[in-house]
Amino acid sequence: MDGIYLDERRVQTSIQNWGNTIISSNGKWEGNNLHIDEIESLDKITRLTWIDVSFMILNILVNQFKTDDSLILFLHIDLKYSLEIMSLEKLSLNWLKENVSEYTPPSLNFTSLEYYTDFYEKELVRCKADTNITDLFNSLSHLDFFYRTYFDEDEGMYSREIYVFFKK
Amino acid sequence: MNQLNKAVQTGKAPKGIIRFDKGRGTKNLPLDEVHFKDGSSLYRDGTWRHNKGHKLTNDQIKFLKENGWNIP
Numbered sequence: 001m002d003g004i005y006l007d008e009r010r011v012q013t014s015i016q017n018w019g020n021t022i023i024s025s026n027g028k029w030e031g032n033n034l035h036i037d038e039i040e041s042l043d044k045i046t047r048l049t050w051i052d053v054s055f056m057i058l059n060i061l062v063n064q065f066k067t068d069d070s071l072i073l074f075l076h077i078d079l080k081y082s083l084e085i086m087s088l089e090k091l092s093l094n095w096l097k098e099n100v101s102e103y104t105p106p107s108l109n110f111t112s113l114e115y116y117t118d119f120y121e122k123e124l125v126r127c128k129a130d131t132n133i134t135d136l137f138n139s140l141s142h143l144d145f146f147y148r149t150y151f152d153e154d155e156g157m158y159s160r161e162i163y164v165f166f167k168k
Numbered sequence: 169m170n171q172l173n174k175a176v177q178t179g180k181a182p183k184g185i186i187r188f189d190k191g192r193g194t195k196n197l198p199l200d201e202v203h204f205k206d207g208s209s210l211y212r213d214g215t216w217r218h219n220k221g222h223k224l225t226n227d228q229i230k231f232l233k234e235n236g237w238n239i240p
Binding site for chain 2: 104109155161
C-alpha cells in the first residue's frame, strides 16, 4: 500500500458520523451502506486503489471504531461478472484487485447480529484469506471472509461478491 | 447494470449520472441504485437512498424511466 495516503482523521470522522446515525436509531436497525468513495476526502478515489484503501479503512475501524455490541461491521466487495461459476478456497490480494467490479466501489455496512445469523451465515460461503491479506490487519482473529455467487439472468453471467465481517 | 454503466462510461447516459450499482436483495443492499454527481442516489423503486437536494433533469427522468426506474 505504499504511496497511498489516507487523511485518517477526516476518514474516521466521516465514518463515525455515518455510524452514529445507525447507532442512535433507538435500537431499530435498518439497511445501510457507505461506499468508500462517499467517505469524506475519498471522492476521487479510483478503482486501482479501491481494495488497498478498503482494507486500510477496515484496519482503522477494527482497531478504533466503537459500535453497539448488537451490530456487526462488514466490508462488501462487488466483483466483475464471470461466465464461470466461482469456487474460492483462498482469497488473495492480487486476485481481488484484478476481479473487483469495474464500476462499484466496495462499501462499509452494519448488520444486526440477528440478520447475520439468520441470513448471511446461511447464504454465504466461507473462504480463507491469503496471508497477503491477513498480514494487513492487526486483529486477524476477528475477521471472517465469505463469498457469494449466483447466475444473474439479466446479465447472462455469474454475479460474484466478497464479504469481510468484523466480529468483536 | 453492465449495459447502464457502459452507457455512463461512453457518455450515452445523461450528464450528472456517475454509475449504477447492483442491488443484492439483502437488507444492506436491497435494490439497484443510481448515483449522481452531487452525492445523491436513488433506488430503482423511486425512493432516495441519499437525497442531497438533487433535482432530476428531464433527460435523467427519461433515461431512468426507460431503464425501469420509478421516479419520485
